[in-house]
Amino acid sequence: MMRRTVAIVFFAMLTVVAVGTGTAAERAEARSDGDARYLHHIDLYDTDNRKITAESTLPYSPRNTCGRCHDYNTISHGWHFNAFDSTAISGRDGEPWIWTDARTGTQLPLTYRDWSHSFHPSQAGLSPWQMTLKFGGRLPGGGPGENGSVGDIETGQEEQVAEIDPPRWQLSGSLEVDCLACHAVSGAYDMNERRSQIEKQNFAWAPTAALRLGEIKGDVSRIRGKIDPADESVQKKMPTVTYDARKFALDGSVFVDLVRQPLSNACYQCHSQRTVDEQGVQQRWIHDEDVHLRAGMDCVDCHRNGLDHDMVRGFEGQQHSNPDAMVTLSCAGCHLGQEGSSDPALLAGRLGSPKPLHEGLPPIHFEKLACTACHSGPMIDEQAQRLMTSLAHSLGEKGRRKGDELPAMVSGVYTKRADDKVYPHKAMWPAYWGVLNGDDSITPLNPDQVYDWTRKTLRVRRDFIDELMLPKLKSDQRKEVLGEERARVDSEEWNQQEQDLIGKRQQEIGQQNFREKVSASLKAIEKEIGDRTAVYVSTGQVYAVDSEGTDSEGTGLREIESSNERDTGMITWPMAHNVRPAGRSLGVGGCVECHSDDGLIFASTVSPVGPVNRIANDSDGKVTMASLQGVDPLQRLAWNQMFSGRKTFKYFIAGSIAILVCVLMIGLGMLSVHLFHKAELKNNPLASSDSSTPSQEARR
Amino acid sequence: MMLWIERALAMLLVGLVVVLTATTAVSWGGHGMSGLPLLIHMGASGALVFTLPVYAIIGLIGFSRRHLRASMYNIGFWGSVAFGLPTIATVFLCMLPIASTDTMHQLVSWHAWAGYALTIAAVVLVIGLLRRKVA
Structure with missing residues (x-):
């Protein structure tokens, strides 16, 4: 009898499991399979997986809501969501996360991906929690905090988040993959509200706030002291949601206005960029949008993905889950087709793309140049232009930007990549405080810790450049430079010569400040780190302090030779947008547009930019693109002369x-x-x- | 005098063809020409563009004085002119803004074959020159 009962119970359990699994599988594969938009009048579920009503107080959970019909687990390993997963396939170098602290003159490139140019956050002692808090506003969720785990660079194993940073994750909740950050229609999702919640450490509340489903009251960042989520006093301070009852239909469902293919507006939230010139951020109207968008396409027409959200990044050779399907989604693949292939699926002309004839352009150019070298980015200039990006400069948020805010980066750097082709790049020079190692490498210090250690010595409240490097002159200093009468005049009325004089004096005082304060700060850091050499890195230079004070001002600051270009030198990553049409491409003016002494793809220059101008020597570190490309100057001269008589x-x-x-x-x-x-x-x-x-x- | 000029031009032509053929060696492995070899190839081809027509005129004058028979030198001379023409013409077409990339690939391929035929003609020309000297 007993055996029979056990057997019945066992089979009953198996049936439940089988039915449950079947249901889960069916849910995971739920699709409309039509081309028409499927209207999502759906029930929302909270972080405790309970159906949300107008009276609920917990935030809605994308995992528990969207995940009911879509395979959340598969999606969560996609390109945008694995940014903090060091075990994910890295692919070609991209823009790093740049930890910027204007107070300490820090712009530290970080990435969890195996890219050649950046530091792993753990090297700088930065935890996934700190990274999520700093950069979560530009991340559509996923990664650390999800499933309570985070990939670990050293072992490739998953490590329990609870062991890394237990208390705050438990309060903030995880930053789930927020499907609607990309899939909501324009205007339905408030990215700035999402960022605001993340700044408040209200990670789990960010999706609810961004959809404007209700009002969020409470701020996890204000919960201080001993943190125990079970503690009643902590519970009282936790954020709560007051849902907007008007959002709920009679059956309790909510209409979520979303689209299958994200609109370009959603991409722009994190992928905008603006060029900067002497006058500041260049106005938008003088620039054209990408020729593909102008033709009516959206970003996702090329940057496609399946359910696994493994985005086609658009460069040749990408390691992709569906390699055949993405061949014709690169520039050459789409416009020229797969070379030597008769497979109809690999032919050119996708979406009506025109096949470029490149009449009169010798084929060697296709061996030497990427498509983007002639067709992408801002028009090439005599020197690489300053640039601002969404990821680095929070474009899209309300602000008053001058264009010289850190991190300082440039665009239009024409240098080679591993395939020996020239690509246009964005570039920056790391600036950070670190420790010099025996092998000449430099380990960055935690920027927050640096701020604490140098607060009294640097004495910068907001901006390293404005307060330390280019300080506002005091009244007596202005008089000294301009004379009593002109010093009283409003600065906007100064003529160019007077402005130059003031600027020069500012620089002189800035250099003096830099020597004194950086030297004092390095000494302060060395007290904290013990018997090791502290250094400050900026614009390719490495500064250390000499206790004997051997420099002319007696500050002891000295520039040291570092052979470790990787930790100090220019870092680059290729840029592909905006794509310019043929009539605006490089070389449209003929051979001598490049093959002449002032051909900009070779003669254009780039100078290191960062918190510190190169003060230690007379050189401003300017280099030509030709030298970055490793072009022999004599050969270039010979070619140029040959082309001068070509006609x-x-x-x-x-x-x-x-x-x-x-x-x-x-x-x-x-x-x-x-x-x-x-x-x-x-x-x-x-x-x-x-x-x-x-x-x-x-x-x- | 004309004979010496003709011989000197023939030697110069052969020398240029040697340089041009040698600089294409890098492309035998399937790689395109680039860098210094391409630069030298371009320089030498510029010289060929001037040398070959001058040699063709001088050679034609000389030829009209010789017996019209199939000597090695004559074959070399006419071979150089006949294959030099498409070698130069294909490059000329590439220089005009009319050939697309595909057409240009085709022209470059024809240029290579015509060029190698010119090399053979140059070899025959050298043999013919040596035979004439011996005779």
């Missing part, structure tokens, strides 16, 4: 061809006369005594 040379070649054609015609004529005479001789042997060949005649 005239074409006439000579035409003349040469004409002469050769004439000679051949004459030769053929002589041959035909000879053959004619020979035939005549054969038919009439008597004529031989009277006849001779033309050549014989000539000899006579």
Whole structure:
């Protein structure tokens, strides 16, 4: 009897599990399979997986809501969501997360991906919690905090978040993959509200706030002291949601206005960029949008993905879960098709893309240049232009930007990548405080810790550049430079010469400040880190302090030679947008647009930018693109000279061809006369005594 | 005098063809020409554009004085002119803004074949020159 009962219970359990699994599988694969938009009048579920009503107080959970019908687990490993997963496939270098602290002159490139140019956050002692708090506003969720785990760089194993940073994760909740950050229609999702909640450490409340489903009261960041989520006093301080009852239909469902293919507006939230010139951030109206968007496309028409959200990044050679499907989604793949393939699926012309003829352009250019070298980014200038991006400069948020805010980065750096082709790049120079190691490498220090240690010595409240490097002159200093009368005049009324004088004086004082305060700060750091050498890195220079004070001002600050370019030098990552049409591409003006002494793809220059101008020597570190590309100057000169006479040379070649054609015609004529005479001789042997060949005649 | 000029031009032509052929060696492995070899190839081809027509005119004058028979030198001379023409013409077409990338690939391929035929003609020309000297 007992056995029978156990067997019944066992089979009953199996049935439940089987049914449950089946249901889960069905849910995971729920699709409309139609081309028409499927209206999402759906029930929302909270973080405790309970259906949300107008009276609920917990935030809605994308995992528990969207995950009911869509395979959340598969989606959560997609490109945008694995940014903090060091075990994910890294792919080509991209823009790093740049930890910027204007107070300490820090712009530290970080990434969890295995990219050549940046530091792993753990090297700087930065936890996933700190990274999520700093950069979560530009992350559509996923990664650390999800499933309570985070990938670990050293072991490739998953490590329990609870062990890394237990208390705050438990209060903030996890930053789930927020499907609607991308899939909501324009205007339905408030990215700034999402960022605001993340700044408050209200991670789990961010999706609810962004959809404006209700009002969030409470701020996890204000919960201080001993943190125990079970503690009643902590519970009282936890954020709560007051849902907007108008959002709920009679059946309790909510209409979520979303689209299958994200609109470009959603991409712009994190992928906008603005160029900067001497006047500041360049106005939008002087720039054209990407030619593909102008033609009516959206970002996702090329940057596609399946359910796994493995985005096609659009470069050749991307390691992708569906390699065949993405071949024709790169520039060359779409416009030229797969070379040498007769497979109809790999032909050019997708979405009606025109096939470029590149008339008169020797094919060697395609071996030396990426498509983007001529067609992408801002028009090439005499020097690389300053640039601001969404990820680095929070574009999209309300602010008053001058354009010189940190992190300082530039665009239009034409250098080679591993495939030996020239690509346009964005570039920056890391600036950070660190420890010099025995092997000449530098380990960055935790920027927050640096701020604490140097607060009293640097004495910068907000901005390292404005307060330390280019301080506002005091009244007596202005008088000293301009005289009493002009010093009183409003700065906007100063003429160019006066402005230059003031600027020069600011720089002088800035250099003095820099030496004194950075030296004092390095000493302060060395007290904290013990018997190790503290350094400050900026614009490719490494500064250390000499306790004997050997420099002219007696500050002891010295510039040290570092052979470790990786930790101090320029870092680059390729740029591909905005794409310019053929008529605005590089080289449209002919060969000499590049093959001349002032051809910008070679002659354009780039100078290191960062919190500190290079003060230790006279050189501003300016380099030409030709030197970055490793072009031999003599060869370039020879090519340029060759191309300078190319137009005239074409006439000579035409003349040469004409002469050769004439000679051949004459030769053929002589041959035909000879053959004619020979035939005549054969038919009439008597004529031989009277006849001779033309050549014989000539000899006579 | 004309004979010496003709011989000197023939030697110059052969020398240029040697340089042009040698600089294409890098492309035999399937790689395109680039860098210094391409620079030298371009320089030498510029010289060929001037040398070949001059040699063709001088050679034609000389030829009209010789017996019209199939000597090695004559074959070399006419071979150089006949294959030099498409070698130069294909490059000329590439220089005009009319050929697309595909057409240009085709032209470059024809240029290579015509160029190698010119090399063979140059070899025959050298043999012909040596034979004439011996005779």
